[in-house]
Structure formats: structure tokens, C-alpha cells
Amino acid sequence: MVDCVSANGLDFERCYRAVATRDARFDGQFVTAVRTTGIYCRPSCPAITPKRSNVTFLPTAAAAQQSGFRACRRCLPDAAPGSPLWNTRADLAARAMRLIADGVIERGGVPALADALGYSQRQLTRVLSAELGAGPLALARAHRAHTARLLIQTTRMPMSDIAFAAGFASIRQFNDTVREVFAVSPTTLREESRRLRGDAIPNGNGPSVNGLLTLRLPYREPLDRSWLEWFLSAHAVPGLEQWEDGVYTRALRTPHGYATVRLQVLPGHVRAGLTLHDMRDLAPTVARLRHLLDLDADPVGIDDALDAGNRRGRMPFSPGIRVPGCFDGPELLLRTMIGQQISVSAATTHTSRLVETLGDPIPGPMPYLFPSAETIADRGADVLTGPVRRTASILNVARALASGDLVLHSGRTAADVRRDLLALDGVGPWTADYVTMRLLADPDILLHTDLVVRRGAALFGIDLSDTGRWAPWRSYLSMHMWKRALAERTAPARLGSPPMMNRGMPLAARR
Template sequence: MVDCVSSNDIDFERCYRAVASRDSRFDGQFVTAVRSTGIYCRPSCPAITPKRANVTFLPTAAAAQQNGFRACRRCLPDAAPGSPLWNTRADLAARAMRLIADGVVERGGVPGLAGALGYSQRQLTRVLSSELGAGPLALARAHRAHTARLLIQTTRMPMSDIAFAAGFASIRQFNDTVREVFAVSPTTLRDEARRLRGDTLPPTNGTLTLRLPFREPMDRGWLEWFLSAHAVPGMEQFEDGTYTRALRTPHGHATVRLAFDAGFVRAGLLLNDMRDLAPTVARLRHLLDLDADPVGIDEGLRAGRVGFSPGIRVPGSVDGPELLLRTMIGQQISVPAAVTHTTRLVESLGEPVTGPVRYLFPSPATIAERGHEVLTGPARRTAAIVAAACALASGDLQLHAGRTIADLRRDLLSLDGVGPWTADYVSMRLVADPDTLLHTDLVVRHGATRFGIDLNDTARWSPWRSYLSMHLWKRALSERAAPAARLARPRIAAAN
């Protein structure tokens, strides 16, 4: 991984070389603050490279804003892919950033963020200020500014509605923040966008079309297979290269359409409540692992002499409870069989929605109450799924991206019917952990044998063992069946 900014340490020379070469791989990993202009940029900004004496490198846009710099309106540093550090690091600062991106501060304030992480507000603020150059409020403010800019430039929504949707407490706070961050009023920001593209935006009506950038290369085929093979009819569909699904959001629900393009994913969002824009985007980026540094990952795996296809991603999730319950339904059976069982559950207990898909995945409370009426198969498995749903509905089990792997895995293994494979698989996808090896998976083990890989050699494959698992999964499955659409998830080696 490229690592110019690591906690309090900044490698000035390495960062400056990245800026001088306009290397887009570094976009989102740090920002370049230029003292002579008062502007901060992404590393690949096409502007003239600033003099060394005028440059400061900072880990986040929030840190730049806190130090009085305003965002470049040419390179839009807030629109860069997110930092891969929030996935590879498992410390408090990284876990906090995942929850801030999900809008936890807007919904519960700093107390809600601190509570979810298990720290006091004072401890949390001290750590974030030291590590990232800004406290939780400033970091959340930077996310609100980014959401506001998206809505200003890509919709015709009234400014008052945008202020509310972006999470601002008042119109005045919205106006002041936009002026401070972008050095122009919201109206000017919208006028500039109109001049660049022409006034071609249709009325919003709750629907947005956004570009979600990522770092090349991207193994598009792997993600398309994963999404299509696991799609549950009625709740998800994959047609003509477009993935569509309904998902729960903090203030209601959303329907999303995702299609891959060169350097970005085109996302169509139909939101029940516009306040859910930022959390929905964060969850989609997490689902597709769009903030990964594929060049750094591929270099790390090639150092272990593995010739795999470049740019593979580890699929994440859009909803922790759904991930766990669907994984438990699919234990010991193939992907098609798991889809069949899950479809029956969704059609019987799912919440109806309007649009191209018809249902949301049932809530844990609904499955806890009525799951035994619908779920089929071994009675022990049904009882385990219902018990897990009860733990989720009561709050005894918390599944969110701010948890540590160790605590999450411990809680999952305490559930009846959850073994090491399920705990590892759910943990890997829920918190985007890059270093979880699915060593009990039969297909992963088959792939390792086929390619002469020692899965016990942790030093060689860390910290990218999750990506190694995906490579082995893909390659071994590809050899077993063709075309790719017929590939099925392996049966699990360990009894769960």
C-alpha cells in the first residue's frame, strides 16, 4: 500500500513526488495544502506543482479545513476515492472514520459515536485530533460539506432542502460551511457546475445519479459474478451488467442501481429520505470495496510469487444483520440453494417497497418472531437463525463497521450455530478487514493446493490474506465450472 500519511507521521518527500507526478493512486490518501494560495488539492490536481516551501501535507480534508484551507474547485479533493487506511488500519481512528462516513455523528452526535466505539468523548476527540488533525465534529462537518456539494451540483433541489438533507442544523450553518470550504456561496457553486455541463439536470424527485470513483485496476468480472450469483429475486437483480437492490437506511430505505464504468461506478439512487444520501454512498463504496489500493495489494501478493489477475476486491456489505442472517441461511449449502431459501424468506416476511425490486430484507425483529414459520431445513439451523435474529433485535449483538475484529468474532462465535468460517466470513465483509484468511473453506484450500501456496505462512501473505482468499476462491471455482454463471459457493469444511 502507498503510505505517505500514517497517524502522526508524514513522509514529505514521498508525498511531494506523488504530487509532482500527479499520481492518481494517491488521491484520497492525503491532501496537499498550499500556503501561498490557501487551497488544498488532491495529489493528481492538474494545476502547476506548488513549490516545496509552500506545501503542507495533511491526512484528511477536515484537517485542511480546520487549518483554514479551502477546497480546490478544479480537482474537487472531496470527490476522490476514500483512503484505504480506514480499511487496513483497525485502530480507533480508522474505526471512527467508518462510522462518521455512515452518518453516526449526524444521527447521534459525538456521544453516539463515542458510545458505539466504547470510548469517552474526551478520549475519542484527543485520539482523532492527534491522528487525523481534526476532531469528530470537524470530520463530520467535512462529510456534510461533501454531501452538500454533491446535491448542489447534481440536483435542482432548493438550497434549504439540501441543507437539511446534508445534515446541517440551519440554513446559516450550511451557507457558512460552503463558503468556508469552497470559498463561494452555494448559488455560485451551482452556477459554476451549470456552466460546465449545461443546464441539463432533470427534476430530482428523490432520484440521483452519481459517479463513485475507485482506483484502477478493477477486477470487474469477479464483483459482477459475486453480485449476480448471490442476488435474491424480489430484493436484488442483476441484468445487463447492472445490479439493483433495495436496502434499509437510517431514515427509511433506498433502491440503488450500480453499473461499472472506466474508473467509476455509476450509481442511481432512489432515496426515501434525502438525509440518507451520505450513508447510502458510504455503504455502496463498502459493498464494492471501492476505497482499496489495488496496486499496493497486488504488489504485496506478487511478492509472494502468486500470478493472480489484478484488481480483485473483497465484497463488503450494506447491512450487518442481513449479512449475518443470510450467511447462516447459506451454511453447508450451495449458493443457488441459499438463494432459494433466502428468496422464500424475503417473499414471506420482507417489507414491500415500490420500484424495480419489491422487498427489503426482513428485519431481525420480524425473523425473530416469524422466522420459524418460513425457514426450512434442519431444525437446529432454523433455531440458530431465529436466535441470532433475537440477539440482533434486542441489541445484545451489535453489527457495525466500527467494531474490532477480535470483539466481533468473539460475539459471533458465542452464537449457537456459528463456527469459525461464518465468524471469519462475516467479520471480513462487515469491517472490510484485509487480513482474514478463510482457511477452513474447502475451495480456498483446494486453490492453495493447486497453486502451491502455504496458507500457514502468515508473514508472506499478511496483511492481504482476505484478498488472497478471494483470488484462490475465484481461480479454483473457475477451474471447476464454466461458464462463470454456474459457479456455486463451496460447502464449508468446518461444521457451523
């Protein structure tokens, strides 16, 4: 994997080489702080490479801001793809960063973050400060500054509305933070953006048009577009999701209401159209979109490691494959259980019936939200069909989610999630691994019992019992196996909908 992190922190020589070569693969993994200018940049910044004696490397933008540096307005370091470390690392700092990106501190403060992670506020602050160079409040502040800059430069929203949407407590706090981070006022930041990039923002792009925003979500190339597009299209549930002409449209719950998103994968970025019921949900919605599409992965590092392990394989892997994440843990688990032992198309039919009957109606192109666990627990028996035992298991899981006995969020450890899932009736090892992989973006889960993965391994000439050389990228290996097996059964030019996809072992074998 491409990184500059050693056991003792950032490796100065590796970081400096990345900056000297303007290697964009390192963007998001660290920032370069220049003491003579007081500015911090992304590694690929086109500015003249600073002297060694004038630079220091910091793990996060928050650490740079905490040290008194301001963001470069040329390379926009906060606009880089997120660090892949928050997925590959499973320690407290990484799990905290995932929850901070989801807006937990804006909604409940540091106590909510500490409670979700199971640590005291004091211990949490101490660990984050030591690992990331900034405490939870400073990390959340950096996220608010990023959201504010995004809205300032890409919308015509009034500054007062931007302050509210970005999570600031007051206009004064918003103004002070923008000046401190970017060294100019919010108005100047907007004027500079218009001069440099042109005033191409349509009139009324803001809350006056139902919160409509159009954003560019960058990613590290390469990206296997065909795989992501197949995955989204094959699993789209009518009434909730739609795939049409290369655009994925989806309605989803957000912390303060709901949103409708439209996604199109393009070279170098994903074009995202967001219609938000509440503008405070912008940052967590963007974080969930990046998680869904695995946009913060380091594909070059992953591909190099897998290619090295596949030196005896019969055929090369396709570059840039991603492991799809999810919008919501409870929904992922319930949809996975509904799809057990049946085809993808049958699973979408069953799920669509559930959504249309129990989902909350909303305005917009997608008429329903996925029903809550509480609703499914209360009324799911009237809608769910299929084997009695499977239906009972789904209802029991819905009750556990509704009561809080089962908690699924991105701040938990893989071991804890898998343990809790396996304790549920009707959830076996395959389901537990699949949900853990997608919920936590865990890069190292091999779905070795999956029938399609086994078929793909046979086509690649890979022995799945010899898995040590694939660590820590076994989730990506599973995606390669899936894709290869599916491509073998469908037209050569595209991935179609196979009779069976991610069903894995028979239900009786999963218990």
C-alpha cells in the same frame, strides 16, 4: 501498499513526490495544503506543482478546513476515492471514520459516536484531533460539505432541500459552510459546475422524482470487474436484489427509511442510481455502496504485495480483485447462516422465500426489504426450513440481534466481532471469519478452512499453512483462491454459479 504514512505521521518526501508526479493512487490518502493560495488539493491536481516551502500535507480534508484552507474547485479533493487506511487500520481513529461516513454524528451527535466506540467524548476528541488533525464535529462537517457539493453540482434540488439532505441544522449554517470550504456561495458553485461540465442534468432530478439521483462513484484502478459482477449476480436474492444486463439493483434499509440502488461498474467509476425515501440518507447510502464494492481499496499496493508473495506460484493473480463488503451486518450474518452447507442457488431460494414472506413491502423495482431481526425472531420459525438445529441457531441469533445482545457495525474491532460471533451456537470459525471480513472490510482474514479456497490454493501452488508472507492482504488472497477455483469449474469466458461456493467446512466442524 501505496501510502505516505510513517509511524510518526505523513512522510513529507513521499507526499511531495506523489504531488510532483500527480500520482492518482494517492488521492484520498492525504491532501496538499498550499499556504500561499490558501487552497488544498488532491495529489493528482493538474495545477502547477507548488514549491516545497509553500506546502504542508494533512491527513484529511477536515484537517485542512480546520486550518483555514478551502477546497480546490478544479480537482475537487473531496470527490476522490476514500482513504484505504480506514480499512487497513483497525485503531480508534479508523473505526471512528467509518462510523462518521455512515452518518452517526448527524443522527445522534458525538455522544452516539463515542458510545458506539466505547470511549468518552473527551478521549475520542483528543485521539481524533491528534491522529487526523480534526475532532469528530469537524470531520462530520467535512462530510456534510462533500454531500452538499455533490447535490449542488449534480442535481437541480433547491438549496433549502440540499441543506436538509446534507445534514445541516439551518440554511445559514449550510451557506456559511459552503462559503468557508469552497470560497463561493452555493449558487455560484452550481453555476460554475454548469459552465465547466455543461448543463446535462435532466429536469426534475431531485426529490420531486422520488429522490432519484445518479452519481459517479470513483475508484482506484485496476478493478477486477468480472469478479465483482459474478459475486453480485450469483448471490442476488429475488424480491430483494436483481442482476440484469450488467446492472445490479437492490432495495435496502437506511437510517431514515429505505432506498433502491442501481449499480453498474464502468471504467474508472461505478454509475449509481439512487432512489431515496429520505434525502438525509444520501451520505450513508453512498458510504455503504463504496463499502459493498470495496471501492476505496488500493489495488496497486495490494497486487504488488501479493505478486511478491506469489513468486513461486504456478500462475499470476488477476489484477484489481476486491473483497465485497455488505449493506447491513445483521443481514449478512443471517444470510450466511441460512446458506451453511447448501449451494449458492439453494441459499438464494431459501432467502428469497424468507424475504417474500417476512420482508417489508416497498414501492419500486425491488418489492421487499430484508426482514428485520425482530421479525425473523418472532416469525422465522414458520418460514425457515432445513435442519432443525440450523433453524434454531438462526432464530437464536435473530433474537440476540433484536435484543441488542449482539451488535454488528463497522466501528467495532475484528477481535470483538469474532469473539461475539463464536459465542453463538451454530456459528463456527469459518462463519465468524467470513462475516468479520465483509462487515469490517478487514483485509487480513484468510479463509483457510474453506473448501473452495483450498482448491484454488492447490491450483495456484500455494501452501496455505505458510501465510506469513501474505499479511496483511490475506482476505484478498482468499478472493483470488475463490475466483481461480470457480473459474476452473465453469466456462473459461465467465464465472458461473458453481454447485458450492462459500460454504467452507461442514457445519459440524465449525462449532
